[in-house]
Amino acid sequence: MGVETFQYDNRIVRDFGIATVVWGAVGMLVGLLAAFQLYLPELNFGFGPTTFSRIRPLHTNAVIFAFVGNGMFMAIYYSLQRLLKARMFSDLLSKINFWGWQLIILSAAVTLPLGISMSKEYAELEWPIDIAIAVVWVIFGINMFGTILRRRERHMYVAVWFYIATFVTVALLHVVNSFELPVTFVKSYPFYAGVQDALVQWWYGHNAVAFFLTTPYLGMMYYYMPKAANRPVFSYRLSIVHFWALIFIYIWAGPHHLLYTSLPDWAQSLGTVFSIMLIAPSWGGMLNGLLTLRGAWDKVRDDPVLKFMVVAVTAYGMATFEGPMLSIKSVNAISHYTDWTIAHVHVGALGWNGFLTFGILYWLVPRLYNVQLYSKKLAGYHFWIGFLGILVYALPMYFAGITQSLMWKQFTPEGFLQYPNFLETVLQIVPMYIIRSVGGTMYFIGVIIMIINLLLTVLHGKFVAEEAAEAPALEKHAMHDGKDPYKHRALERKPVLFLVLTFIAIAAGGIIEFIPTFLIKSNIPTIASVKPYTPLELEGRDIYVGEGCYNCHSQMVRPFRSETERYGEYSKSGEFVYDHPFQWGSKRTGPDLHRVGGKYPDAWHYNHMIDPKLMSPGSLMPPYPWLAEEFVDAEVTPRKIRAMQTLGVPYPEGYDQQAVADMETQANDIVSRLGESGISIDSRTKLVALIAYLQRLGTDIKANPAAQN
Amino acid sequence: MYKEILQSIEGIEIFPIISLFLFLSAFALVIIMVARMDKKSVAEYSRLPLEDGSTKREPFSDGGH
Numbered sequence: 001m002g003v004e005t006f007q008y009d010n011r012i013v014r015d016f017g018i019a020t021v022v023w024g025a026v027g028m029l030v031g032l033l034a035a036f037q038l039y040l041p042e043l044n045f046g047f048g049p050t051t052f053s054r055i056r057p058l059h060t061n062a063v064i065f066a067f068v069g070n071g072m073f074m075a076i077y078y079s080l081q082r083l084l085k086a087r088m089f090s091d092l093l094s095k096i097n098f099w100g101w102q103l104i105i106l107s108a109a110v111t112l113p114l115g116i117s118m119s120k121e122y123a124e125l126e127w128p129i130d131i132a133i134a135v136v137w138v139i140f141g142i143n144m145f146g147t148i149l150r151r152r153e154r155h156m157y158v159a160v161w162f163y164i165a166t167f168v169t170v171a172l173l174h175v176v177n178s179f180e181l182p183v184t185f186v187k188s189y190p191f192y193a194g195v196q197d198a199l200v201q202w203w204y205g206h207n208a209v210a211f212f213l214t215t216p217y218l219g220m221m222y223y224y225m226p227k228a229a230n231r232p233v234f235s236y237r238l239s240i241v242h243f244w245a246l247i248f249i250y251i252w253a254g255p256h257h258l259l260y261t262s263l264p265d266w267a268q269s270l271g272t273v274f275s276i277m278l279i280a281p282s283w284g285g286m287l288n289g290l291l292t293l294r295g296a297w298d299k300v301r302d303d304p305v306l307k308f309m310v311v312a313v314t315a316y317g318m319a320t321f322e323g324p325m326l327s328i329k330s331v332n333a334i335s336h337y338t339d340w341t342i343a344h345v346h347v348g349a350l351g352w353n354g355f356l357t358f359g360i361l362y363w364l365v366p367r368l369y370n371v372q373l374y375s376k377k378l379a380g381y382h383f384w385i386g387f388l389g390i391l392v393y394a395l396p397m398y399f400a401g402i403t404q405s406l407m408w409k410q411f412t413p414e415g416f417l418q419y420p421n422f423l424e425t426v427l428q429i430v431p432m433y434i435i436r437s438v439g440g441t442m443y444f445i446g447v448i449i450m451i452i453n454l455l456l457t458v459l460h461g462k463f464v465a466e467e468a469a470e471a472p473a474l475e476k477h478a479m480h481d482g483k484d485p486y487k488h489r490a491l492e493r494k495p496v497l498f499l500v501l502t503f504i505a506i507a508a509g510g511i512i513e514f515i516p517t518f519l520i521k522s523n524i525p526t527i528a529s530v531k532p533y534t535p536l537e538l539e540g541r542d543i544y545v546g547e548g549c550y551n552c553h554s555q556m557v558r559p560f561r562s563e564t565e566r567y568g569e570y571s572k573s574g575e576f577v578y579d580h581p582f583q584w585g586s587k588r589t590g591p592d593l594h595r596v597g598g599k600y601p602d603a604w605h606y607n608h609m610i611d612p613k614l615m616s617p618g619s620l621m622p623p624y625p626w627l628a629e630e631f632v633d634a635e636v637t638p639r640k641i642r643a644m645q646t647l648g649v650p651y652p653e654g655y656d657q658q659a660v661a662d663m664e665t666q667a668n669d670i671v672s673r674l675g676e677s678g679i680s681i682d683s684r685t686k687l688v689a690l691i692a693y694l695q696r697l698g699t700d701i702k703a704n705p706a707a708q709n
Numbered sequence: 710m711y712k713e714i715l716q717s718i719e720g721i722e723i724f725p726i727i728s729l730f731l732f733l734s735a736f737a738l739v740i741i742m743v744a745r746m747d748k749k750s751v752a753e754y755s756r757l758p759l760e761d762g763s764t765k766r767e768p769f770s771d772g773g774h
Contacts, residue, residue: 008763082761155750157757223758232755237743244739248732270728277732370765464765471762505735512728 004152004473007466008081010368012094014463016074017365019102020357021451023070026109027062028444034059035437037622038589039430041612044622049113051622053548057124058112063349064122064212066105071357072216073097073140076163078364079223080147083157085471089146093139100136104129116186119545120201120581122208123177127188130178137174141167148495152471156495158239162219164499165247169211169506176510177204183643184636187542191647194576195262198584203254203510210250211506213348214316217356218246221289221313224360228305234291238284245281247502249274251509256327259336260558261584262573267513268329274509275327282320289313304379308359311387315351319344334409337554337588339429340401343394350390350443358382358450365454369461378453386446393439400432409562417565422591423616430620527574530700532649533693535659536666538640539632540693543686544583547624554585555594555697568595568698575701578649590621597699602670603677605691627687634660634684666692 037043037052044051081088088094107129111117117124125133144167148156177200180188192200226233233239255263255271290313293300300306322344326335335341366373373379407425410418419425533541544550557563559570571594576582600608607614610628612621638656645651667683670691674681681688 005764079758082763083757085762152762153757155754155757157754159758226755226758230759232752232759236751236755237746240743240746241739245736248735252728468764469762470764508731509728 002473003470005468005470006087008469009077009088009091009094009465010463010467011465012088012091012098013074013078013364014368014465015098016070016077017361017368019070019098020067020074021361021454023062023066023105024354024357025444025447025451027059027067028440028447030055030062031059032437032440032444035433035440038620039433039437041620041622046623046625048115048547048624048626051547051624053551053622054113054115054117056551057117057121057548058109060122061108061112061124062105064208065108068213068217068349068353068357069101069105071353071360072166072212072220073101074364075220075224075357075360076144076216079159079220080144080163082469083153083160083223084147084151085153085469086147086151089143089150093143093146097136097140097143100132100139104132104136107132111186115546115548117546117548118180118188118190118581119548119550119583120177120190120197121205121550121586123174123201123204124548126186127178127180127182128185130174130180134171134174134178137167137171141171145495145499152474154474156498157223158233158236158243159219159223161243161498161502162215162222164495165243165502165506166211166216166219168499168503169207169215169247169251172503172506172510173204173207173211177201181643181646183639187636187640189580189640189643189647192580193647194579194582195264195573197580197582198258198261198576199255199263199267199513201582202257203251203513206254206257207251207506209348210253213353214250215247217316217353218242218285220356220360221285221309224356224363225289225292225309225313228303228309228359228363229293229296229299231292231296234288234294238288242281242285242288244505246278246285248505248508249278249281251506252513253278253327255513256332257586258584259327259329259332260560261556262571262576264573270513272327272329276324279321279324283317286313286317286320289316302376304373304376304383305359305363307380307383308355308362311383312352312355312359315347315355315390319348319352322347333558333560334405335401336558337586338401338405339397339432340405341587343397343401346397347390347394350386350393354443355386358386358447361450361454365457366461368464369458370464371457371461374453374456374460378449382446382449382453385442385449389439389442389444389446391439392442393436396432396435396439400429400436403432404429408566409560411562417562420566422566423619426589426620427618526577527572527701530575530577532578532644532651533696534666535637535641535663536689536692537696538644538693539637539663539686540689540691541583542640543627543632543690544693545581547627549593550583550585552585552587552589552621553591553593554588555582555592556584557592557594563592567592569701571698572701575698578644580644580647580649593694593697595698597695597697598702601677602673602691602695603679605694606674606677606679606681606687609687609690624687627690628681628685630686631682631684632663632686632689634663637663663689 033043034052034055037055048054077088077094108125111126111129112124116126118126144163179191181191182188190197222233222239252274253271255267256275259268290310293306293310300310325331326344362373362379404425407419407428412418557567557570564570604615609624611623612619637659641651641656641659664683667688670688671681671683
């Protein structure tokens with residue numbers, strides 16, 4: 001069999017590379033804005049689209065899906081072709097993948113600031129965009145499998161397995177977490193409610209970290225580290241164990257995001273156990289990466305590419321040690337809802353994803369343009385300012401998280417909360433927020449230096465769009481393969497079987513966690529006094545969801561004395577049965593709101609939303625004045641009621657016809673109460689609906705405490 | 710409260726056992742397969758990233774200005 005000549009498609013790699021750099025800078029800049037807003041609320045500009053609660057999801061989505069997403073596609077499109085010794089299956093599919101993904105990012109960048117959000121973290125985008133994501137993702141999968149089937153290299157290198165696992169799992173996660181019932185073009189309700197919704201969301205959220213931020217990047221580590229160090233991976237056997245152990249264990253660990261919540265105890269324990277087991281494969285992988293440099297450490301001293309990679313892999317090791325620790329209930333009791341989580345994710349995002357992407361860019365761009373990197377010195381500056389930036393970012397966040405948590409839990413000798421005013425615990429850590437924003441700025445300056453360096457490299461080089469390559473056709477290998485009894489090798493020869501086994505490995509965890517929790521739905525001790533939301537409250541809830549209040553306020557009082565003292569009765573699973581979607585939140589920059597109903601008069605909420613500082617001097621919450629000017633769209637309300645009925649919320653038959661009238665009655669009550677305090681407001685405004693919702697929150701079981709389970 | 714919920718699901722106690730069994734058997738299987746790989750193939754596979762079939766000559770050695 002003769003040697004075949006063909007070309008690698010570098011154009012698609014370059015396009016994704018440009019997108020990575022551009023969106024990366026945008027996403028980080030938005031993150032910087034959010035960081036400054038946390039201590040300078042004026043930077044919210046009193047304007048919806050620039051307000052923290054809408055900006056924060058924009059930042060997370062931009063960094064995850066735009067920066068890391070494009071970085072992943074860039075690195076996969078380059079390495080997949082070379083590992084399989086074949087051009088991508090279809091140039092057209094590559095292009096659709098590229099432009100489709102950019103359009104999705106663009107639509108996210110438009111809808112999230114407009115307050116169009118599902119509120120499920122890292123899955124905030126509304127249903128039309130969800131469908132687009134699924135389509136583009138499948139196109140990527142077809143393109144990848146087409147290439148695998150046409151490959152000229154019999155053995156699929158371990159990096160390719162990680163890419164396959166990424167494709168399968170993200171597809172599954174996205175589909176399962178996006179079961180939603182559209183109401184309008186920009187509004188839908190998830191099928192799941194309360195506890196189930198929380199479990200599915202954090203099964204998704206956790207595994208999005210696992211299979212969007214980790215597995216593709218591990219594949220990239222296994223390809224680009226050997227490339228950059230010019231030596232094979234430390235242990236190929238270890239990489240196989242790493243792969244199967246990691247993808248099998250990761251999927252079970254989702255419930256560790258819900259410790260001490262209303263999620264059933266057994267599911268929480270399962271999450272904890274698997275999280276701790278996860279240290280083993282994660283560290284196996286990390287060591288495999290680091291030990292690849294054995295005997296080449298001298299290169300690390302003067303090769304910026306390797307410097308970035310070493311820090312990336314070390315950050316991976318630190319984050320994957322910290323993650324299991326945070327999954328231990330006693331640690332989680334302190335860390336959860338605080339900035340400790342923010343520190344943890346940024347060690348991963350800035351260190352692991354960011355630095356690996358930078359290392360690969362510095363390695364790849366000169367090769368695409370057939371020229372040397374413009375300046376190693378500048379890359380060195382980028383490394384140091386970025387590295388110090390990570391430290392200056394993360395350390396104050398650890399300090400802030402632990403300080404605030406301990407303040408929340410501190411009692412006086414007499415047995416009262418030492419810091420009953422939540423705001424006090426926030427103002428205490430403002431200096432840490434300031435230092436953090438300095439760290440973020442340093443990291444961003446590093447990125448600007450990189451952009452300049454890469455641009456100058458590109459200007460000095462000549463782009464190699466079609467890279468010539470040659471390899472023998474596959475048949476030649478088939479003969480000597482026939483004698484090999486080695487089983488895993490047989491597996492690698494059958495990519496489709498490989499895909500199925502990967503799917504089974506990842507599906508097992510999800511199924512075992514979901515089935516009992518969904519069975520609970522029929523067995524759940526319904527709390528008799530928990531009733532569906534009134535139409536006005538439902539509208540108010542949708543505003544709460546769209547504005548992104550969950551970014552700073554949880555709705556989950558954990559069963560600790562420090563929390564029941566501060567907020568009231570701890571939260572019960574039966575209280576959330578009509579919550580599509582759940583609003584438990586994951587961070588308390590402001591206090592928990594689950595028991596806020598009836599705590600303050602309507603007028604307090606009115607003034608607080610118009611200008612939080614009026615009611616809480618020194619408050620860092622952004623103002624929401626537009627809520628007093630924009631109207632609730634009452635035409636959609638009946639549709640929302642019908643959608644809720646479809647999802648099983650027991651409104652009486654034909655209630656949709658009466659909903660608007662009921663809504664007006666309730667709104668007029670609130671308006672007249674506000675009038676007594678000298679406040680005049682139109683009853684159709686969003687603020688009135690929001691007040692109705694806030695006043696309802698957590699009050700159902702207060703109405704009839706005997707009905708608690 | 711959760712105990713009551715769990716008791717009402719038939720056969721719930723088997724779930725953690727299933728998960729442990731699934732994991733251990735998958736893990737054992739992988740270990741056995743990996744142990745049985747022959748040395749030559751492993752070395753060959755691990756060199757795949759370094760031999761990408763490209764015929765482009767890289768005009769640069771290491772480093773920049």
